Amino acid sequence: MDKLAMTDALMAAKLAKGLSWETIGSDLNMSPVWVASACLGMNSAPAEKAKAIAEYLEVGPEVATALEVYPTKVWDQAVPTDPLIYRLYEVVGVYGDTLKQVIQEKFGDGIMSAIDFSMEVDKIEDPKGDRVLLTLNGKFLPYKSW
Amino acid sequence: MDKLAMTDALMAAKLAKGLSWETIGSDLNMSPVWVASACLGMNSAPAEKAKAIAEYLEVGPEVATALEVYPTKVWDQAVPTDPLIYRLYEVVGVYGDTLKQVIQEKFGDGIMSAIDFSMEVDKIEDPKGDRVLLTLNGKFLPYKSW
Amino acid sequence: MDKLAMTDALMAAKLAKGLSWETIGSDLNMSPVWVASACLGMNSAPAEKAKAIAEYLEVGPEVATALEVYPTKVWDQAVPTDPLIYRLYEVVGVYGDTLKQVIQEKFGDGIMSAIDFSMEVDKIEDPKGDRVLLTLNGKFLPYKSW
Amino acid sequence: MDKLAMTDALMAAKLAKGLSWETIGSDLNMSPVWVASACLGMNSAPAEKAKAIAEYLEVGPEVATALEVYPTKVWDQAVPTDPLIYRLYEVVGVYGDTLKQVIQEKFGDGIMSAIDFSMEVDKIEDPKGDRVLLTLNGKFLPYKSW
Amino acid sequence: MDKLAMTDALMAAKLAKGLSWETIGSDLNMSPVWVASACLGMNSAPAEKAKAIAEYLEVGPEVATALEVYPTKVWDQAVPTDPLIYRLYEVVGVYGDTLKQVIQEKFGDGIMSAIDFSMEVDKIEDPKGDRVLLTLNGKFLPYKSW
Amino acid sequence: MDKLAMTDALMAAKLAKGLSWETIGSDLNMSPVWVASACLGMNSAPAEKAKAIAEYLEVGPEVATALEVYPTKVWDQAVPTDPLIYRLYEVVGVYGDTLKQVIQEKFGDGIMSAIDFSMEVDKIEDPKGDRVLLTLNGKFLPYKSW
Amino acid sequence: MDKLAMTDALMAAKLAKGLSWETIGSDLNMSPVWVASACLGMNSAPAEKAKAIAEYLEVGPEVATALEVYPTKVWDQAVPTDPLIYRLYEVVGVYGDTLKQVIQEKFGDGIMSAIDFSMEVDKIEDPKGDRVLLTLNGKFLPYKSW
Amino acid sequence: MDKLAMTDALMAAKLAKGLSWETIGSDLNMSPVWVASACLGMNSAPAEKAKAIAEYLEVGPEVATALEVYPTKVWDQAVPTDPLIYRLYEVVGVYGDTLKQVIQEKFGDGIMSAIDFSMEVDKIEDPKGDRVLLTLNGKFLPYKSW
Amino acid sequence: MDKLAMTDALMAAKLAKGLSWETIGSDLNMSPVWVASACLGMNSAPAEKAKAIAEYLEVGPEVATALEVYPTKVWDQAVPTDPLIYRLYEVVGVYGDTLKQVIQEKFGDGIMSAIDFSMEVDKIEDPKGDRVLLTLNGKFLPYKSW
Amino acid sequence: MDKLAMTDALMAAKLAKGLSWETIGSDLNMSPVWVASACLGMNSAPAEKAKAIAEYLEVGPEVATALEVYPTKVWDQAVPTDPLIYRLYEVVGVYGDTLKQVIQEKFGDGIMSAIDFSMEVDKIEDPKGDRVLLTLNGKFLPYKSW
Missing domain, CATH: 1.10.260.40 (lambda repressor-like DNA-binding domains)
Structure with a gap:
């Protein structure tokens, strides 16, 4: 299967x-x-x-x-078209350099792992329109010199 | 200027x-x-x-x-190369369909706005390696029929 | 189904x-x-x-x-080839910056929603050739600062 | 100049x-x-x-x-990144086939001209949030057989 | 069917x-x-x-x-590979700016319609090698101001 | 120079x-x-x-x-954006396979040369709107077997 | 068939x-x-x-x-992946401008035809490793002025 | 320099x-x-x-x-536009699979090196039109198993 | 088969x-x-x-x-999406110019063959997290002049 | 600077x-x-x-x-053209799925880090032609469930 x-x-x-x-x-x-x-x-x-x-x-x-089974993770490499997914992609485009600045200033040169990683979705009820809360939690990995 | x-x-x-x-x-x-x-x-x-x-x-x-001044927001439309930014893009690729499932099940057909939107970066100290916590907060916008 | x-x-x-x-x-x-x-x-x-x-x-x-069922909206990410659809794409290309100027001058920094959105097609009869009237109606969403 | x-x-x-x-x-x-x-x-x-x-x-x-001077009209051929312009592009992607159906059913086989064409932007004030009204007006051009 | x-x-x-x-x-x-x-x-x-x-x-x-039935006209959006079709594409690449200059100088700012359009293929016999004669006939559409 | x-x-x-x-x-x-x-x-x-x-x-x-000087002929390899040039590209897309059929039926397997080639632009005056007449004249080159 | x-x-x-x-x-x-x-x-x-x-x-x-039957010649328009075919593509990339210089200096402005064309593969035995000899033979086609 | x-x-x-x-x-x-x-x-x-x-x-x-100086060899990764260079690229596209068949049948599984490689251009005079002769000479490299 | x-x-x-x-x-x-x-x-x-x-x-x-059977080696020409394979691709992107410098300084102008080539995977146990050791072994091929 | x-x-x-x-x-x-x-x-x-x-x-x-300074790591996202770097890219294409199989069989579901990573170049002298030895050493990162 x-x-x-x-x-x-x-x-x-x-x-x-x-x-x-x-x-x-x-x-x-x-x-x-x-x-x-x-x-x-x-x-x-x-x-x-x-x-x-x-x-x-x-x-x-x-x-x-x-x-x-360990999956081979494949997705469409072009810009995503579904509006919900596109908005997430837009966030990465608009805020990518900003996050690089803020994260590396706080943690040093390195990245947030997408492997040692978890994510949650929450709903914040609001009379002016409910809000989606996404929480991404990834281990910081510093670059090494050798 | x-x-x-x-x-x-x-x-x-x-x-x-x-x-x-x-x-x-x-x-x-x-x-x-x-x-x-x-x-x-x-x-x-x-x-x-x-x-x-x-x-x-x-x-x-x-x-x-x-x-x-209202900016024209421009970014490189190809796959990002900087490892920190790429990992965020990878998260959208790996979890895009999952987030669509979970968000729309919770909120109905619609999207998380990237305009009425805010984001924070926090540091979680951890002896096994500090963790990056990203919090994305966007208004849910339901599709309308007419 | x-x-x-x-x-x-x-x-x-x-x-x-x-x-x-x-x-x-x-x-x-x-x-x-x-x-x-x-x-x-x-x-x-x-x-x-x-x-x-x-x-x-x-x-x-x-x-x-x-x-x-909530659809996953997918379309061909390359330039559309059908002439009717291409002409709409051309309108976005030719008038995109103009619309950005005129809309943001009128409403402030933000976008016209494509989610809280409706659209109509009308026919204007004209002896020199009938005309197509497209009306797009979308909520204005201002960017927020936080 | x-x-x-x-x-x-x-x-x-x-x-x-x-x-x-x-x-x-x-x-x-x-x-x-x-x-x-x-x-x-x-x-x-x-x-x-x-x-x-x-x-x-x-x-x-x-x-x-x-x-x-007659301009050479040039725009970026990749998917537009500015959110205001992207939303217009998304409308063409989501509604392109629909518009083809509705227009050609109403007018016959042909296209809406993007040359013999005009466009307006209006503001509809609304207490729940103002709305942008875009009106596109293009001559219908039927395909010819020969 | x-x-x-x-x-x-x-x-x-x-x-x-x-x-x-x-x-x-x-x-x-x-x-x-x-x-x-x-x-x-x-x-x-x-x-x-x-x-x-x-x-x-x-x-x-x-x-x-x-x-x-009104067709949805679809073709491969990459550079065509068949040599006969590629040569036509090459003609558009090599002579595109030239045709823009010569046509707009003769007719004003506008385009040659590909909708109100016809085309013929003729053979010119020639002892040094027969020649293909393509005749394209399209209505000139001037841009309008409004 | x-x-x-x-x-x-x-x-x-x-x-x-x-x-x-x-x-x-x-x-x-x-x-x-x-x-x-x-x-x-x-x-x-x-x-x-x-x-x-x-x-x-x-x-x-x-x-x-x-x-x-012999030029290196370079043009933008993406889909052309200027409407006049795009319409020519669209003609190649819509009629490419048709021209292949009609030309090869008339001349045998081969191509119309874009090198041993000439092209003219003429104006046909017409009260319903002037028409552009493009004439392409290229030597037929048969494929050889060996 | x-x-x-x-x-x-x-x-x-x-x-x-x-x-x-x-x-x-x-x-x-x-x-x-x-x-x-x-x-x-x-x-x-x-x-x-x-x-x-x-x-x-x-x-x-x-x-x-x-x-x-006259074929429609189709091949993958992306960079070829098979190593044998890629090496031929690399030769065109590395030596393309050089061949343009040397051929046009020798023959005038024009091209080597890929239609009136033949090609052979030979083996040169060599104790240090056999060698592949490819011979391409194409008619020179001069550009015409008119 | x-x-x-x-x-x-x-x-x-x-x-x-x-x-x-x-x-x-x-x-x-x-x-x-x-x-x-x-x-x-x-x-x-x-x-x-x-x-x-x-x-x-x-x-x-x-x-x-x-x-x-050892060069970094860079060329435009899109399909070449200059007609002389394009014809060489077309030869690789049309005859790539054929050359793979004929070379590997003659030499075994492997490639023609583009590094241990030389190339010549010759002119064959011909009253029906001179011909370009390209000779490519590359060492055959067999794949190894281990 | x-x-x-x-x-x-x-x-x-x-x-x-x-x-x-x-x-x-x-x-x-x-x-x-x-x-x-x-x-x-x-x-x-x-x-x-x-x-x-x-x-x-x-x-x-x-x-x-x-x-x-001699295979035609085909892989997806876009950026790989599976995280394990992407990391290898990232190594080539980040360290490509560095490897060119270090290898060519050590060996002269030329390449590491991917044909006369072998590769091993080893595991280095480590209490802080096991490590993957990849060993690539390829013949150096010098460019020739002629 | x-x-x-x-x-x-x-x-x-x-x-x-x-x-x-x-x-x-x-x-x-x-x-x-x-x-x-x-x-x-x-x-x-x-x-x-x-x-x-x-x-x-x-x-x-x-x-x-x-x-x-922490660099923004940028490289050309198209297929690399320099032959030395292309050969490394080819290795990833040819052996990517193989390495995924062998590494994940040995270590479990996860990746080899390109951040907690080092690399060496060595020369193996060989009378039949010197060999390049590349050693890649990266921490194994297991996927987590949560």
């Missing part, structure tokens, strides 16, 4: 059970963002987590096996 | 005074990220904030005027 | 009934542009509108369900 | 006099959008209009001559 | 009957270039011409219907 | 004398298109023609020398 | 008979390069040669017919 | 002396192609050859030093 | 037997990197090695035959 | 003193690759190393300061 078929199986089960990523994450004690990413095939799941997800969604053990 | 000359003047003053974005933001009661972005020419500053920044850094009033 | 199959079903029903977008929109009290966009899969329809469209075109309830 | 120097001269005069495109257009009985486009060098001005603009802004006759 | 199937049906009939575009055009009193373009799916045919082509080539009425 | 300086010198002389490419070509017994192309630096001129052009426009002999 | 199926049939027959392009070319009195190119579908074969190839490889007459 | 200034100095000296690459190569006992390539800055010259070239063209010793 | 089917067969056998590239390479006395590359279809295997691999993994002789 | 001027100053000093990266690295007890990379402006140097390099090469303290 490849990652595509795995995602189809998981999405069908999720839809049939009427579950949200929020609920799944909360019931399994995992982050909703991470669960969604693993189910969409962009992250591998450790064995016990893969098993927990598959059992919770009542799909076969071959889905758990597929969740454990 | 165009935005390029403005940035040069502000960066020279900042360097001469030995100030960090952190300190400037804190002293002026503005976000360090927003101050850096305005000084780098990617956001316009309202008149009173432009004046405050110019006076604080002791640069001429023509710099304040340049800070008020 | 995915968006592609949904569009096929809706287009076949529309053709069989000999209806135009104009008539459909007028009978359902919706904009012809918005109905066409929802049926082509580039906008989601609120539940009651999805139901109304499906019933009017006498297609099954699974089509109404598909109309409600 | 080339178009670049012409634009510099016109923008400096406009700024010095504190005029908006709105006022200039209204005083000269021309559309603000068209005046801005001609002054930015993306459209040529007929002789008498070129003279009127130059006299009104009190710039030399060589500016009027430059306004008459 | 879509345009692809239509082209297949028409090409098979043309091959079976051993006809050239020259003969088809001449027998039907249409331009060979236009007939070929309509049969290849890059132009729509008015009803009576669609019917005439289908009857002449003895294909079913669904082919005539398909000929009437 | 490089080609850029040569073009500047020739264009200045042409403007000062109030000459059109039409008149220059007619007086020198050369095609206006070819003269324009040589003066814009996209074709080299044989020695006697280079001399004739330079003497007619009363520019120095170094301009004649520059006209003789 | 299209060119793809034709190539499959010819390659299968060649493999089954254990023949090399060298032997086929030598037995049929054609160049191995040209035979390979025709069999791979990048050149059309004159009728008698098509017949000879098909009979020699003992494939059906529909393969001979397919060999006669 | 960088490579650009070096090329300018060498080209000026060559022009002043009225020399061709043919003559230079023949007098210095070097290949005209290699000399041109070294003078254009795309190959480095061994010390004694650099000295010989500089003395022959009577330019200063700093030019000889510049000829010895 | 083409390379794709070959890879599928080999990967299935490897998975079924629970073997790693490390073990396969060690048992067959081949480098794990080379075995993986041959099984993934990016290198051809000499006959005896192809036979050894097929027998060891107990797949049919048609797999051995497919392993011997 | 920006990084460009810094590199010019350092390269001039190195040339004047006749030093190699090898010698500099060895005398300063730093890796030649790292020193070259820092001097070319692609890595920042810690303060004491920056000072040591500047003193050793006898350049002013403003060069040491420039060496400490």
Whole structure:
């Protein structure tokens, strides 16, 4: 079973059970963002987590096996077109140099890891229009000299 | 005075005074990220904030005027090469579809605005390596039908 | 049923009934542009509108369900080739900087939303050749400082 | 005097006099959008209009001559980055096929001209947030067979 | 029946009957270039011409219907590779600025329409090597000011 | 003197004398298109023609020398933006496959040369709008087998 | 039978008979390069040669017919990845301007035809490592003035 | 002295002396192609050859030093536009797969080196039109297994 | 059997037997990197090695035959997206000019061959986090003059 | 002093003193690759190393300061053209998937860091042609789940 078929199986089960990523994450004690990413095939799941997800969604053990596979992460290399994703890309374009200044001033020369990394989505209710809160948390990695 | 000359003047003053974005933001009661972005020419500053920044850094009033100008936001449309900025771009590529799923499940069909938007950088000290915390806060805009 | 199959079903029903977008929109009290966009899969329809469209075109309830799904909006990222669509792209190229000047002078620093947005097509009859009138109506979103 | 120097001269005069495109257009009985486009060098001005603009802004006759020159219209062929211009590009991407359907159903096989074309910007005041109204008016050109 | 199937049906009939575009055009009193373009799916045919082509080539009425459909004109946006087509592209590259100079000097600021347009191919016999004569005929469209 | 300086010198002389490419070509017994192309630096001129052009426009002999230099023909490899040139590019896109069919059916497998090639621009006056007539004349080159 | 199926049939027959392009070319009195190119579908074969190839490889007459068809020559427009082909592309990049200098100095302004063209591959045995000898032979085509 | 200034100095000296690459190569006992390539800055010259070239063209010793520098070989990565260079690129596109077949059948799996490589240009006089003969000579490098 | 089917067969056998590239390479006395590359279809295997691999993994002789076929090496020409592969690409971008300096200073003008080449992967255990050691070994090829 | 001027100053000093990266690295007890990379402006140097390099090469303290600046790492995003650098890029293309397989099999799901990373160049003398040995050493970073 490849990652595509795995995602189809998981999405069908999720839809049939009427579950949200929020609920799944909360019931399994995992982050909703991470669960969604693993189910969409962009992250591998450790064995016990893969098993927990598959059992919770009542799909076969071959889905758990597929969740454990290390994915080749592929996305469209052109500018993204979906407006929600484009806005994130625009943030990187507009604020990229600013973040480089502020982060490196605070931490030294280096980067924020996208591997040793986690991310959350929260909702801030607001009478003038609710707000999306994205929290990105990555280990700082300093460049080394040798 | 165009935005390029403005940035040069502000960066020279900042360097001469030995100030960090952190300190400037804190002293002026503005976000360090927003101050850096305005000084780098990617956001316009309202008149009173432009004046405050110019006076604080002791640069001429023509710099304040340049800070008020509405910028044409331009960045390199190819994949960014600087490793710090690339990692942010990678996050959008790896987690773009996941964020679309999780945000739209939580808020309905729509986007997180990159205009009615703010962002912060924090440092989480950690003996195994400090961590960078980025917080993105954007208004949710629902699609309308008509 | 995915968006592609949904569009096929809706287009076949529309053709069989000999209806135009104009008539459909007028009978359902919706904009012809918005109905066409929802049926082509580039906008989601609120539940009651999805139901109304499906019933009017006498297609099954699974089509109404598909109309409600939030689409991932994808288009060809290269320069469009169809002459009608290219002319619109050319308008953005030729008049983009002009519109930035005129809109921001009138409204301040910010953008015209493409999310809180509607659009209409009208025909102006003219003995020297009929004219197409496109009306775009989007909320102005000011940049914020923080 | 080339178009670049012409634009510099016109923008400096406009700024010095504190005029908006709105006022200039209204005083000269021309559309603000068209005046801005001609002054930015993306459209040529007929002789008498070129003279009127130059006299009104009190710039030399060589500016009027430059306004008459037929421009080579050049813009960046990659996806535009400035958020205001990108949103217009996004509208073409999201609604391009829809507009093709609706226009050709109404007018037959052909295009909306971007040459025999005009455009206006209006402001609709609204307590929930002002709205931008763009009106595009282009001659319909039917394809011919031969 | 879509345009692809239509082209297949028409090409098979043309091959079976051993006809050239020259003969088809001449027998039907249409331009060979236009007939070929309509049969290849890059132009729509008015009803009576669609019917005439289908009857002449003895294909079913669904082919005539398909000929009437307004096509979405799509071609490969990269530099063309086929040597015959590349040479035409090279002519546009080498002579584009020259044609702009000569046409606009003769007609004023504007363009040659590619919509109100026709084209012919002729053969000039020559003992040193026959020559291809392409004739392009397009309406001149002047830019308007407003 | 490089080609850029040569073009500047020739264009200045042409403007000062109030000459059109039409008149220059007619007086020198050369095609206006070819003269324009040589003066814009996209074709080299044989020695006697280079001399004739330079003497007619009363520019120095170094301009004649520059006209003789074999140019490196360079143009922007992206899709052209100027509307007049884009329409020519669109013609190649829309009619490329059609021309391949019609030309190769008439002449055999091969191409129309863009080197052993000439081109003319004519004006057809028409009360419904003047028309541009472009005539391309290229030697047919058959592929060889060996 | 299209060119793809034709190539499959010819390659299968060649493999089954254990023949090399060298032997086929030598037995049929054609160049191995040209035979390979025709069999791979990048050149059309004159009728008698098509017949000879098909009979020699003992494939059906529909393969001979397919060999006669004029191909649309298509290749990947990005930089080639296969190392053997890339090295040829690198030669064009490194030596392109040099060849332009040396050829045009020797022949005048013009090009080496890629249509009236042939090419051979030879092996030079050498104890320090055999060498590949490629010989390209193309007609010189001078630019014309008119 | 960088490579650009070096090329300018060498080209000026060559022009002043009225020399061709043919003559230079023949007098210095070097290949005209290699000399041109070294003078254009795309190959480095061994010390004694650099000295010989500089003395022959009577330019200063700093030019000889510049000829010895190892160049960074850079060329435009898009499809070349100059017709002479494009035809070479077209040859690689049309015949790339064919050459791979014929060379690897003759030599085994591997490539023709573009480093241990030489190239010549010859003229074949022909009453029907002279022909260009390009000879490429590269060491065959077999892939290794390990 | 083409390379794709070959890879599928080999990967299935490897998975079924629970073997790693490390073990396969060690048992067959081949480098794990080379075995993986041959099984993934990016290198051809000499006959005896192809036979050894097929027998060891107990797949049919048609797999051995497919392993011997000279591959056309194709990869995605855009910037790689998978993070592991991107990091290698980043190393080439960041250190490319540095390696050119250091290698050419040490060896003279020339390149490191990617054909006469081998590569190994080793693991260095480290309490602060294990390290990956990549060793690339390629023959130096000096440029020649001629 | 920006990084460009810094590199010019350092390269001039190195040339004047006749030093190699090898010698500099060895005398300063730093890796030649790292020193070259820092001097070319692609890595920042810690303060004491920056000072040591500047003193050793006898350049002013403003060069040491420039060496400490955190660089924005920029390189050409298209396929590299210089043959030495292209071969490294080819290695990533040919062996990228192989390395992903072998590394992740050995270490688990994750990447080799290009930040916590070092690299060396060595020469292996060989009578059949010297060999380049590149050693890349990067920390393994496992993906985390959360």
